[in-house]
Amino acid sequence: MRRLRRLLLVLLATLAGAFAGHAQDTAAPPDLAQVMADPDWIGQAVEAPYWSADGHQLYYRLKREGSAIRDLYRVDPARGGGVRLDAAQRAQADGPPVFDRAHRLAAFVRHGDVVLRRLADARSVEVTRGAQAAGALRFAADGSALYYRLGMDWYRYDLAAGVSGPAAVLKFEDDPDAPPRDDLARDQLRLFDTLRRQRHEREARRAEEDAERAVDPSRAPAPIYLGKAVKVVGSELSPDGRWLALVTEPKDYAAGRAPLVTQYVTPSGYAETREARVYVGRNDPAPQSLLLVDLRERKPYPVSVETLPGIAEDPLAELRAKAIAAARAAGDEARAKALAAPATRPLRIVFDAEDGDGAGLRWNEDGSRLAVMLRANDHKDRWIAEVDLARHALVPQHRLHDAAWIGWDFNDFGWLKDGRTLWYLSEESGWSQLYVKPLDGEARALTAGRFEVSHPALSADGRWFYLRANRTAPYSYDLYRVPSGGGELARLTTYQGLDDFVLAPDGTQVAVLHSSPYVLPQLAVVPAAGGAPRELTQTMKPAFTAQAWIAPTIVQVPSSHGAGTIHAKYYGPATEGSTSRPAVIFVHGAGYLQNVTLSWPTYFREQMFHNLLVRQGYVVLDMDYRASAGYGRAWRTAIYRQMGHPELEDLLDGKAWLVREHHVDPQRVGIYGGSYGGFMTEMALLRAPGAFAAGAALRPVSDWRLYNHEYTSAILNDPQLDPEAYATSSPIEYAERLADPLLIAHGLIDDNVLAADSVRLYQRFVELHKKNFWISLYPLERHGFQQPDAWYDEYRRIDELFDAFVKRRGMP
Template identity: 30%
Template sequence: MKKTWLTMALASVTLCISSQLYAVNLPALDKHIVGGKEPLTIERMNASPALAGKSPRGLKLSPDGGRVTYLAGRADNQSFYDLWQVDVKTGKTSILVNADKLASGELSNEEKARRERQRIYGQGIMEYQWSADGKFVLIPASGKLYLFSLSSGKVSSLPIGEGFATDAKLSPKGHFVSFIRGQNLFVLNLANKKLTALTKDGGGAIKNGMAEFVAQEEMGRYTGYWWSPDESKIAFTRVDESGVELVTRNEIYADGIKLTQQRYPYAGKTNVEIGLGIVTVKSGKTQWVDLGKNKDIYLPRVKWLPDSQNLSYQWQSRDQQDLQLRVVDVSKPKSSKVLVQERSKAWINLHKNLRFLKKQSDFLWTSERDGFSHIYLYGVDGKLKKQLTQGKWAIDAISHVDEKSGWIYFTGRKDTPVERQLYRVKLSGGNIERLSEKSGMHKAVFAKNKSIYLDYFNSLTQPPQISLHNSSGKRLSWIEQNKVVKGHPLYPYAGLWQVPEFKTLKAEDGQTLYSRLFKPVPFDANKKYPVVVRVYGGPHAQRVTNSWSSQDYFTQYLVQNGFVVFQLDNRGSANRGTKFEFPIYKHLGDVELNDQKVGVDYLRTLPFVDKKNVAIYGHSYGGYMALMGIFKAPDYFKAAISGAPVSDWHLYDTHYTERYLGNPNSNKKGYELSSVMPYVKGYQSGLLMYHGMADDNVLFENSTRVYKALQDEGKLFQMIDYPGSKHSMRGEKVRNHLYKSLADFLNKELK
């Protein structure tokens, strides 16, 4: 049988994690690769059509399971999205809604910021929602709202009045559309087209139904309101930002400077004051939940119980060492009951795995109380009934609960932490069944009213593909196989595409570190090659995985131009349990750098590595790590590329920074040692920094402080600043210039 470039030769690697052995199968490319051997260029990395081929986003199943819908970029513009559908029975693919039918225009500043927090980039249709009966689709576009009718095939504009609508939602039964405008919550009755403002005091520092900055950026909560299942009530947050420091931030563009006022909650400073209200849709009357005397708290999650009479919310202490799942009867909003309380001497990781069951008075909850994230079954009285999963491996997410058949479907790392697989376990407990088969990363999207799911899969050798499965895991059909053959955008370059070699190393405390190494192509074992250590290194992230990522395109470019590329997930990174994460608590940039040095020590043992020419490159937390590397360990790193780095943790936000460093008022020494500033004098040479000059996440000041400190020391370095760019450095032209600059720098410093 003729082998293709996607053929996997399985390399068995035995790994030891916390005294438990795992036999891990990792893919390796066959030597005979079918595909073109055209060198990858930086321009092609960022051009359309996307190298990954048909890689849709916003994947959903219609309520009846009859259609698969998704957003797909156009062949001539991968950043412009239309809404597509696949008929499950016939497999026929067609466009459902052409984005040209909708309004186009400039987004509001609030919506721009919200999308930046969600990491949503592009134009056209960026989000949509099915109605509960599957007859309509709600589509927001440029501040307007549209309903697409499946029966007529027509798009109609909803009468929502003047102004820009954000965070639009169809109510659970499809009778209303809600949205935020002017920092107030509105509801449109779809039957009589009556528009009602449910809050009226929004404006200035008061925001109703909106997620505050840290909720969006750090908690993964992008909304501030929640419909009750019976549509009679809406729970919403009222945020008062008046106590938060008002910062006048310069957003520097090519044609001028925009002065932007932003309430930015710096570490140790005042947060917003948050309230939780419950408004009755019919009367407009609001009741307020008593959250307690302590106002300096977080409200990361809110969720209704199925009866629409009880509302749950998660109360988190400012130090994030106490997380309480509380429930309140809406008829008695002044009295809440604590169902679950989680405590930690470091911090509690938030999750979205709360599931209230409908057929029994129980709920599912995940906890890391035994060191790894696992599923627990509780009664609604707060009594623990059973731990349903256990072991030295972590749950990623509860994907679906089928109460009728008694199955819980979830993704996790039971077989290896470098892959995400789909499993299921009975609600009554018992053996865990693995449903997914392929090595790589699986994400499941289940239909609401039918026992089928979509498997969104990718791996190092397979760009994202989508298949339809029954509840037992059997594949029923391909939705998008995305096979790399002639005609696929990647095919001309496939013959040079490299898959890394995985390796495990030991940290100073004996814990296992995972790494991967990409060799140059063509590779000559008798040559010495310079190395680029690509790093992120921060918490809640993982880079050493068997996954497809556009971030690896530049890695492929580097290996095709004579570089070894190495990645290692240091302690503090995700999906390895609390013992692996917690060593960074109260002192950042120390343990992480020590682990990266372990990686370099390993590289130095390889005969094909040029030990004198090793660079470190990272963005965001990775940019911070790159600065720490070149400042604190110049004997390990000859050069460094630091993108949009945090340089002083006093300049970053409360929720993220205090989670890992505590409050600066009580951990002054930790903040000082975690800043890059005390180590500037250790810098010798070989630094390139870049930053977006309109970055509202890691503020541009983080880089300018380093610039000034280096200049005061008389140290030579390079910097590239991008007018108008935010934290993620979006835009084809920006990315082309950026990566060309990085490649030129590495060639000059290491070759």
């Protein structure tokens, strides 16, 4: 009887498993509400991996379910099995480490405080305990100290004494004992004995303190006076502790008038306002200068940029002359003077994304040399120069010029281990490639070809560069390495969707983040010389992975305007029919972004929505139009002074391809996108009326004069200098052409693309007596929507728009 009961239980369990498996295989596809729900139902992306100081563990972060908090996890790279760390374990966890040159010591930041560890016995010392987070850790070149930064102030931890103190004391005021600067000040000292005695007392006290410091190194350094007219926005201390390189801006530089963003739904019940960013051209970013401070002599030296090749040239001279002539013709002499070119082009130190302090400054390992990357405020030139420490002057090493604009990416640079050779990324060949250049020699390319190289990382022994590249196809990214002395570029992974990587401290392994169209970034390790990867995480949820998602097919759309091939993702049914069908073209945002890849997409919700559209009978095309990332400099800069024009040509070619290859009805093609994609939706409907049956423009730019300076002035120049480019590129200038249904959706507290953009265009349509246009405003959403309710409402409206005006067009 007992045996029969066991058999019945086994049979029931087997049947239950079979039914469960069948239910999973035939699970109902998600509806729109599920697609737009909180993405926790999909799983969690592995974020920010790094190695422990001893290289035996990997740490990473995962978003906590139902919260924005990121939990810290630890995993053994040899065996896997990641575990979430509790509060007590986090209090003992490593942060991303740095090492001394002998690799005997490591240092890292834990919860904002500096921790020093001796690798031989894993003994740790807490160096700081404060409210301000530390950063920019580095060991002294001679191994005597650990340097770190709090804000813009540098500190030195003496390894032998176990004591911390300021590495430099900077005073942003005038030196009270500086020689008198003018006759009035000199007369004060001549006329008044009291002022002379006070000055002599200060000088005597300073001399005594200097003498004490000379024999007592434990004393804090004397202050260095930099004057009250500047502020520091970036700083880098030399590894030998001798020099401090500072990036400064004028302290009282006017920021310009900022528009206000109004929030109507508030906890207080009252409407509240706050400032957004300044409009393009309403005032240029503050010019920056490089200041070299000799900490031994306590003297600051301004570094002149006059030696930079082309610094005195005006690449916008023709446009400037035209704008000045127009101002004078209008009788506006004040404007004509304002447009005159300065004698020297204002510069900025290229932003350093790794350190996040705004300073593109790089010391070599022993602190004997400093390199700096600078960019002209007109975006046409980028320079890399060595700083001659003895002469306090720049020695140019490389100039990258672009008649359009220097790209935002591919600005990495640094030193090889010899301390005399620079490495850098450059688009000078038309594609981002890796170069090395001895200070007294010619530059040499380590990589070459019609592909893009990024994320270069030099191995600890200096023998190899590891990098991310799309060598096999524009949409396929993997990990590669190349000898730093030159040689073969070797492919180390075959994921085709490599997102990022981190080298192990001993250089034998690489931790990689990889993903695919329906798999969030996951963590694996691969041998540094290449080999089979070991997968360490699987963070996807069964509710998502059980779905039969449509794998996007990467297709090549021929350009009818001589641009070559436009890569796109096509979503369609498994079996093609011969009947006419409707289509939707999706336009990705950001302009300079690549959405046609084999990685997890930025627009993952839209990808799921495309699955829903296919189930409703549509086909969908997602294109990397000109201006997209991943296809070289010419593809990026094709939109210079004409945003919305080459891209529209590509979108129309995409529509023609759908009609030709997939039986799409040319009268039933819709278009939609957000941000830059919303801008392009408006340009498509307004510049090519009748080409698309309907469009949905989400958080769109409708007038580029209302966008920010850094992005817009690169592509369209300054609006006062180049008004034609703005008129050519702004949808509001074509408002009278609206003939097709247009839905506009915008977050009311969007502080990136302001809601005023959409409201102004809406009012223009009202005054033009246009029909079939709607606006949907979301009171609690910014540029990137956060609330599932808002996501659902927005896409419900898009779905209904396409159903009414695309899918059912021509039907009774």
